[in-house]
Amino acid sequence: MRVALKFCGGCDPGYERGEYWQAIARAAGPEIEWARLEDQGCQAVLLICGCDTACVEDDMPPGLRLVCLRNDRLPPRVVVDILLQRE
Amino acid sequence: MKTIRSKEDYLQSLKELGSVIYLNGQRVEDITTHPAFIPHINAAAKTYELALRPESEDLATAVSHLTGKRINRFTHIHQSVEDLIKKVQLLRLIAHETGSCFQRCVGWDAMNATYMTTYEIDQKHGTSYHARFIEYLKRIQAENFMLVGGMTDPKGDRSLPPAQQEDLDLFTHVVERNDQGIVIRGAKAHQTGGANSHEILLMPTQAMRPEDADFALVAAVPLNAPGVVQIFGRQTNDERKLTGGMDAGNPDYGLVGGETLIVFDNVFIPWERVFMLGESEFAGLLVERFATLHRQNYGGCKGGVSDILVGACALATEMQGSAKASHVKEKLAEMTHLAETLYSGSVACSAMGSKTVSGAYYPDPLLANCTKHNVTRHIYEIARLAHDVAGGILATMPSEKDLNSPEVGGYVRKYMAGVKGVSPENRMRILRLIENMTSGTALVESMHGAGSPQTQKVMYGRLGKLDMKKKMAAKLAGIK
Numbered sequence: 001m002r003v004a005l006k007f008c009g010g011c012d013p014g015y016e017r018g019e020y021w022q023a024i025a026r027a028a029g030p031e032i033e034w035a036r037l038e039d040q041g042c043q044a045v046l047l048i049c050g051c052d053t054a055c056v057e058d059d060m061p062p063g064l065r066l067v068c069l070r071n072d073r074l075p076p077r078v079v080v081d082i083l084l085q086r087e
Numbered sequence: 088m089k090t091i092r093s094k095e096d097y098l099q100s101l102k103e104l105g106s107v108i109y110l111n112g113q114r115v116e117d118i119t120t121h122p123a124f125i126p127h128i129n130a131a132a133k134t135y136e137l138a139l140r141p142e143s144e145d146l147a148t149a150v151s152h153l154t155g156k157r158i159n160r161f162t163h164i165h166q167s168v169e170d171l172i173k174k175v176q177l178l179r180l181i182a183h184e185t186g187s188c189f190q191r192c193v194g195w196d197a198m199n200a201t202y203m204t205t206y207e208i209d210q211k212h213g214t215s216y217h218a219r220f221i222e223y224l225k226r227i228q229a230e231n232f233m234l235v236g237g238m239t240d241p242k243g244d245r246s247l248p249p250a251q252q253e254d255l256d257l258f259t260h261v262v263e264r265n266d267q268g269i270v271i272r273g274a275k276a277h278q279t280g281g282a283n284s285h286e287i288l289l290m291p292t293q294a295m296r297p298e299d300a301d302f303a304l305v306a307a308v309p310l311n312a313p314g315v316v317q318i319f320g321r322q323t324n325d326e327r328k329l330t331g332g333m334d335a336g337n338p339d340y341g342l343v344g345g346e347t348l349i350v351f352d353n354v355f356i357p358w359e360r361v362f363m364l365g366e367s368e369f370a371g372l373l374v375e376r377f378a379t380l381h382r383q384n385y386g387g388c389k390g391g392v393s394d395i396l397v398g399a400c401a402l403a404t405e406m407q408g409s410a411k412a413s414h415v416k417e418k419l420a421e422m423t424h425l426a427e428t429l430y431s432g433s434v435a436c437s438a439m440g441s442k443t444v445s446g447a448y449y450p451d452p453l454l455a456n457c458t459k460h461n462v463t464r465h466i467y468e469i470a471r472l473a474h475d476v477a478g479g480i481l482a483t484m485p486s487e488k489d490l491n492s493p494e495v496g497g498y499v500r501k502y503m504a505g506v507k508g509v510s511p512e513n514r515m516r517i518l519r520l521i522e523n524m525t526s527g528t529a530l531v532e533s534m535h536g537a538g539s540p541q542t543q544k545v546m547y548g549r550l551g552k553l554d555m556k557k558k559m560a561a562k563l564a565g566i567k
Contacts, residue, residue, distance in 0.1 A: 010180055018141075
């Protein structure tokens with residue numbers, strides 16, 4: 001599955017967003033191909049926001065399924081399952 | 088100039104620029120390898136690095152309204168309230184990365200103020216400054232070079248206007264006009280990031296009268312132009328930068344911006360780089376706009392720097408075993424409250440921003456001035472609380488050389504011990520960071536950067552709607 005990865009700008013994040021994504025990527029392994037938001041052929045967007053405001057959430061493209069994270073409480077494997085719609 | 092994308096590009100561009108810079112009476116040939124300049128260059132380089140990082144690109148880049156291309160946000164003209172808010176968020180983010188001043192906001196604010204004001208000058212006078220400035224702006228956005236905003240003239244006798252100074256050069260002014268351009272003389276003081284910027288955007292320092300027309304000047308000058316000389320200012324404990332290491336406190340990013348006195352000794356400027364000359368009635372408006380845009384920033388960057396200081400104090404108290412004391416918790420809470428209050432002001436003046444006739448967005452000036460005014464107070468209080476919880480050791484601690492000395496290092500480690508398991512070296516590192524962030528120059532910058540407190544109070548008189556407040560009070564009191 002091809003997933004577009006997008007971070008909020010990170011003005012005052014409550015956790016290490018980059019490290020959290022790396023853990024998610026490790027949990028996903030080859031099941032997810034990561035792409036940029038402007039790339040074609042994505043089935044979903046993983047938006048990693050640093051706080052509850054999630055200020056870029058409204059800017060996401062409407063045609064793609066959006067998974068928006070506001071904290072790092074979900075185990076990475078669970079995030080992968082949500083992206084792959086296995087929940 | 089080649090487009091600057093990375094930190095490496097930025098360093099190479101500064102080497103090639105070869106600006107004339109003096110430190111302690113000596114010419115510095117290459118600031119990129121000189122320890123007095125490296126921390127400030129590292130801090131400014133963050134504005135390039137973060138634009139390339141996926142985790143920060145949403146704040147650190149924007150889409151140009153001129154070309155539709157993605158650009159570094161520090162070269163962007165604000166197109167919405169959202170842009171104004173993202174500016175403040177970006178400043179907080181970079182402050183988290185550097186714990187210091189990253190300097191590039193000054194030029195950014197100068198560009199936005201000039202963009203708005205040249206549009207209105209052209210509307211009134213039929214000049215073509217705005218079109219000229221747009222061409223210059225396209226170059227800034229394409230090449231991504233660093234601009235310093237040059238506003239503050241030395242000003243000499245403050246009781247006299249520019250044209251009545253005994254030495255006219257105390258205000259930057261035009262001394263010659265010809266077919267090709269103009270020649271200027273004067274200086275700009277306190278130029279944050281001047282040493283490691285590529286160009287300066289000169290602006291008038293205050294409102295001007297018609298007889299001060301030669302001083303009502305907006306123009307861009309490359310900092311390697313013949314006749315431009317920079318003299319780097321001293322800072323508290325600045326010799327610690329020369330040896331680096333823990334005694335420098337924040338060895339990678341230094342202490343506030345690094346300022347120069349920039350002298351213009353008969354410097355030629357071609358007409359295509361002149362964006363205002365003689366329209367003295369617009370000088371005050373331009374100054375007010377630059378000041379508002381710059382005062383908008385301070386809750387972002389100083390709020391972010393204060394976040395680091397709160398964290399440093401929390402770590403120091405944990406290392407010293409005082410973290411659980413109720414008064415320490417209360418003081419850390421107060422520091423957090425003050426830092427978030429600063430940030431709130433910057434977000435508020437951005438959220439209440441409005442569109443100028445040029446199309447560029449502008450923060451609410453009253454709220455922006457209140458924000459900066461709070462910085463002149465709260466940063467001192469945050470620093471006072473930091474000194475309180477860190478303890479007197481902040482001012483009396485031995486040096487890194489003592490720590491590593493074969494003769495006395497053992498004593499330093501023994502008597503700098505805190506909670507069991509905490510290394511004395513780490514305790515000393517965090518205390519040095521607190522010392523760095525709360526020492527003289529850092530505080531004075533909070534007081535006078537973006538204008539001294541009195542300049543903010545002047546704005547309250549103009550913008551505070553006192554007549555309306557009197558009417559509201561009179562109505563409630565039943566006064567006819």
